Amino acid sequence: MKDNVCRIIKINKEALFEFIYENFINQEEELLDLDTKLGISNHFDINWETGxxxxxxxSSEDAEENIIPFPKDIDIKKVMNRLPETTDSVLNSTKKFKELTFDELRSLSNG
Structure with missing residues (x-):
């Protein structure tokens, strides 16, 4: 790059959301201690007001290869509002995630 020159990227909220999500997808093995060779489904949301x-x-399939859908009665936004932070940084080396069953997520969702 030449001296006194800046390369700039400016994006809107939708592009920022996409960037964050895609980075989580690319790092999910490390972040969530997963083997993504097995079928994995992802779900996500963001609250722009709280950041x-x-x-x-x-798992996207059970042992008999039946699809495991994410339950429609679990509201991810409500879970996000009621679940405490699981880590102070995704860059630290400690465990970053919390493991909850669909029933536990449903309880948080229905609060």
Whole structure:
């Protein structure tokens, strides 16, 4: 790059959301201690007012290869509002995630 020159990227909220989500997808093995060779489904949301982001991953198939859908009665926004932060940084080396069952998520969602 030449001296006294800046390369700039400016994006809107939608592009920022996409960037955050795609980075979580690219790093989900490390962040969530997963083997993504197995079927994994992802779900996510962001609260622009509070600056919070939630990313969930679960097995997409059971042992008999039946699809495991994410339950429609679980509201991810409500879970995000009621779940405490699971880590202060995704860059630290400690465990970053909390493991909850669909029933536990449903309880948080229905609060």
């Amino acid at each position: 919070e982001f939630i990313f969930l991953a679960h």
